[in-house]
Amino acid sequence: MTPIQENRVFTYRLDLAYEGTDFRGFARQPEVRTVQGDLEKALSVALREEVLTTCAGRTDAGVHARRQVVSMTLSRQIDDEGAVIRSLNRLLPPDVRVHRLSPAGKGWSARFAATWRAYRYHVRTEPLADPMHRRLVWHVGVPLDIDAMNKAAALLVGTHDFASFCRAAQGRSSVREVREAQWRAEKAGHLTFEVLASSFCQQMVRSMVGWCVEVGRGRRDASETPGVLAARDRQAAGPVAPPQGLILWEVGYGESREGRPGVE
Amino acid sequence: MTPIQENRVFTYRLDLAYEGTDFRGFARQPEVRTVQGDLEKALSVALREEVLTTCAGRTDAGVHARRQVVSMTLSRQIDDEGAVIRSLNRLLPPDVRVHRLSPAGKGWSARFAATWRAYRYHVRTEPLADPMHRRLVWHVGVPLDIDAMNKAAALLVGTHDFASFCRAAQGRSSVREVREAQWRAEKAGHLTFEVLASSFCQQMVRSMVGWCVEVGRGRRDASETPGVLAARDRQAAGPVAPPQGLILWEVGYGESREGRPGVE
Numbered sequence: 001m002t003p004i005q006e007n008r009v010f011t012y013r014l015d016l017a018y019e020g021t022d023f024r025g026f027a028r029q030p031e032v033r034t035v036q037g038d039l040e041k042a043l044s045v046a047l048r049e050e051v052l053t054t055c056a057g058r059t060d061a062g063v064h065a066r067r068q069v070v071s072m073t074l075s076r077q078i079d080d081e082g083a084v085i086r087s088l089n090r091l092l093p094p095d096v097r098v099h100r101l102s103p104a105g106k107g108w109s110a111r112f113a114a115t116w117r118a119y120r121y122h123v124r125t126e127p128l129a130d131p132m133h134r135r136l137v138w139h140v141g142v143p144l145d146i147d148a149m150n151k152a153a154a155l156l157v158g159t160h161d162f163a164s165f166c167r168a169a170q171g172r173s174s175v176r177e178v179r180e181a182q183w184r185a186e187k188a189g190h191l192t193f194e195v196l197a198s199s200f201c202q203q204m205v206r207s208m209v210g211w212c213v214e215v216g217r218g219r220r221d222a223s224e225t226p227g228v229l230a231a232r233d234r235q236a237a238g239p240v241a242p243p244q245g246l247i248l249w250e251v252g253y254g255e256s257r258e259g260r261p262g263v264e
Numbered sequence: 265m266t267p268i269q270e271n272r273v274f275t276y277r278l279d280l281a282y283e284g285t286d287f288r289g290f291a292r293q294p295e296v297r298t299v300q301g302d303l304e305k306a307l308s309v310a311l312r313e314e315v316l317t318t319c320a321g322r323t324d325a326g327v328h329a330r331r332q333v334v335s336m337t338l339s340r341q342i343d344d345e346g347a348v349i350r351s352l353n354r355l356l357p358p359d360v361r362v363h364r365l366s367p368a369g370k371g372w373s374a375r376f377a378a379t380w381r382a383y384r385y386h387v388r389t390e391p392l393a394d395p396m397h398r399r400l401v402w403h404v405g406v407p408l409d410i411d412a413m414n415k416a417a418a419l420l421v422g423t424h425d426f427a428s429f430c431r432a433a434q435g436r437s438s439v440r441e442v443r444e445a446q447w448r449a450e451k452a453g454h455l456t457f458e459v460l461a462s463s464f465c466q467q468m469v470r471s472m473v474g475w476c477v478e479v480g481r482g483r484r485d486a487s488e489t490p491g492v493l494a495a496r497d498r499q500a501a502g503p504v505a506p507p508q509g510l511i512l513w514e515v516g517y518g519e520s521r522e523g524r525p526g527v528e
Contacts, residue, residue, distance in 0.1 A: 019395045064396050095395045131283045131359045132328050132400060132511070247396070 008073035011108050014039075014053070015100035018065050021135045021244065022095060025061040026068070035059075035096060039070070042091035046084055049075055056110045056251040057117050060203065062243030064136065066120075067099070069251045071110035078103075116179065116252040118196040119205045122245045123213065126189035137190075138209075138245035144216030146183050146191060151222035152215040153181040153193070156208055156229070163232035165207035174201050174232075183212065194249075207234075209241035272337035275372050278317070279364035282329050285399045285508065286359060289325040290332070299323075299360060303334070306355035310348055313339055320378045320515040324467065326507030328400065330384075331363070333515045335374035342367075380443065380516040382460040383469045386509045387477065390453035401454075402473075402509035408480030410447050410455060415486035416479040417445040417457070420472055420493070427496035429471035438465050438496075447476065458513075471498075473505035 018035050028036040036053060043051040053070040078084055081101040088098045122137040124130060129139045156165075156178055163174040180196040193209055211228065214220045220238065228236045282299050292300040300317060307315040317334040342348055345365040352362045386401040388394060393403045420429075420442055427438040444460040457473055475492065478484045484502065492500045 017392075017395050019398075066396070089392075094393070094398055097393050097395050099392045128281075128353075128363045129358070129361050131281050131361050132330070134283070134358055136396060 008075050009106065010074045010077050011104045011106055012072055012074060012078065013100075013102050013104040013108065013110060014070050014072065014098060016065070016068050016070070016096060016098045018068070018096040019135065020059060020062050020064045023061065025063070026055055026057075026059045026065075035065075035068075036070075038092060038096055039098075042088050043072070045091055046087040047074060047076075047078070054109055054111050056114045057200070057248045058202075059246075059248055060206075060243055063246045063248065064244075065248040067250050068248055069110045069114070069253075071104060071108055071113075110251070113253055114199070114251050115254050116196055116198055117200060118180075118194070118249045118252070119200070120247045120249045121193040121195075121205060121209045121241065122247075123191045123193070123209070123241075124189060125191060135244055136247070138242050140213060140217075142217060144191060144213060145218065146185055146216065148218075148222050149183045149191075149212040149216040152212050152225045153183060153195075153208070155222065155225035156211075157181050160229050161232060162201060162204055162207075162229070164228050164234060164236045165204050165211070166201035166234070167203045168234065169202065172201075176201060176204065181208065203240055205246055206241040206243065207237050209245070210239045211237045213241065214238045272339050273370065274338045274341050275368045275370055276336055276338060276342065277364075277366050277368040277372065277374060278334050278336065278362060280329070280332050280334070280360060280362045282332070282360040283399065284323060284326050284328045287325065289327070290319055290321075290323045290329075299329075299332075300334075302356060302360055303362075306352050307336070309355055310351040311338060311340075311342070318373055318375050320374045321381050321464070321512045322466075323510075323512050324470075324507055327510045327512065328508075329512040331514050332512055333374040333378070333517075335368060335372055335377075374515070377517050378463070378515050379518050380460055380462055381464060382458070382513045382516070383464070384511045384513045385457040385459075385469060385473045385505065386511075387455045387457070387473070387505075388453060389455060399508055400511070402506050404477060404481075406481060408455060408477060409482065410449055410480065412482075412486050413447045413455075413476040413480040416476050416489050417447060417459075417472070419486065419489035421445050424493050425496060426465060426468055426471075426493070428492050428498060428500045429468050429475070430465035430498070431467045432498065433466065436465075440465060440468065445472065467504055469510055470505040470507065471501050473509070474503045475501045477505065478502045 023035050024032040026035045028034050040051055051072050053072045056069040085098050085101050124137045124139045125144050127141050159177040161175050166174045176197055178197045182194050184192045195205055215222050287299050288296040290299045292298050304315055315336050317336045320333040323329055349362050349365050388401045388403045389408050391405050423441040425439050430438045440461050442461045446458050448456045459469055479486050
């Protein structure tokens with residue numbers, strides 16, 4: 001969380017996409033390459049003032065974003081947003097692209113104003129890996145029972161304590177409202193998980209995917225899902241899915257599900 | 265072309281996929297990383313004899329393959345093809361995967377037995393680049409007139425001298441038979457070119473794509489296509505499309521178009 005900085009009265013929203021492979025996650029950290037670190041460096045050069053950003057969804061190392069949203073406060077107004085976008089995209093490495101820059105209401109926060117986040121996760125079930133998409137897909141390599149996985153996913157929809165599906169955060173609630181969770185088989189040998197929630201705790205999507213894949217392999221049964229939730233124990237949900245299959249797909253600000261723009 | 269080596273009486277077919285980004289093309293060259301170089305090194309270790317391969321389609325630097333086919337002759341029979349595939353995939357870097365290994369008739373050549381090759385080329389027309397797929401797509405970034413592009417593509421179908429669409433090869437014919445060439449808009453902001461021919465000369469698909477994109481931008485007219493073919497001059501077809509959008513999709517061995525396996 002970034003505090004509003006003194007004397008900074010112009011708030012902006014910035015939308016960006018990135019491939020997470022070569023980043024140690026979104027959140028800035030000393031000495032390692034992060035999306036926020038690269039973005040804030042480029043912003044500071046392009047806008048000629050030090051800029052701190054707040055994001056809608058802190059993605060972990062190796063996780064991608066089709067649409068991440070950040071907010072920032074500036075001491076000056078931007079005259080030409082298009083010129084700043086072009087300048088940022090020249091300054092940024094090719095694995096991060098800024099797609100939009102727009103003024104926001106004073107004090108607006110990409111994090112606190114967000115009403116929902118949608119993620120997707122890609123799984124390949126073909127026995128052999130696809131070298132062209134290896135950075136964007138978890139190669140499970142065995143057939144999965146999608147009907148069983150959808151039964152498990154449906155049992156995760158609703159307001160639950162997701163402690164079994166989260167990396168524990170001391171003193172923070174792990175209660176979340178999952179509004180949609182569904183597996184789709186759009187092409188042969190490939191499954192996509194689409195999940196939408198008010199917000200997610202850390203590693204929650206990857207834990208849900210890990211659990212569904214255990215069910216899809218037949219190692220566990222979908223009917224065990226309520227018991228896994230009730231256990232509030234990270235071991236109960238089985239192994240966490242790897243990061244490369246996960247994409248922050250979209251962030252909602254008050255729009256209804258139907259009204260979501262740009263959904264493919 | 266690899267000559268059949270003395271005392272090598274067992275012929276095999278090997279199918280593989282690769283991401284071409286970090287290779288200087290398929291064909292082996294001293295001192296640089298190539299797919300054939302990496303593959304032959306792995307084969308020599310796995311099979312404990314020096315192996316030379318012949319491929320169906322020599323892809324250029326940066327071009328990918330969903331399904332490349334190679335042939336090779338060995339001095340011994342392989343007992344367990346599955347074990348060799350697993351061993352090769354352990355030895356190979358993650359940007360190359362072997363998908364199939366099977367015995368072939370004596371003297372069979374992946375190059376000379378092939379009756380057709382199919383390629384795909386991906387173009388992004390959205391103004392902003394997609395960092396997640398940047399290694400697999402040409403980001404044109406402007407809207408393109410797909411109907412005009414399909415008119416140009418249709419005029420390239422048939423048996424023609426493709427000298428205007430090829431990197432000149434001294435003393436070799438540039439006459440080729442293009443059987444299918446079509447642009448599709450499968451999702452918003454993305455166009456795919458699908459082309460199938462008996463064989464292709466060097467940079468032919470990328471030249472065809474370059475020409476179609478000139479037409480799609482409105483800089484040239486589809487009706488000029490026969491004149492460009494007749495010119496037999498590389499300058500006539502305009503700029504060659506970059507390699508990263510191109511994928512060797514499939515190679516045919518006598519099967520009819522309808523009978524093609526595994527077409528997505």
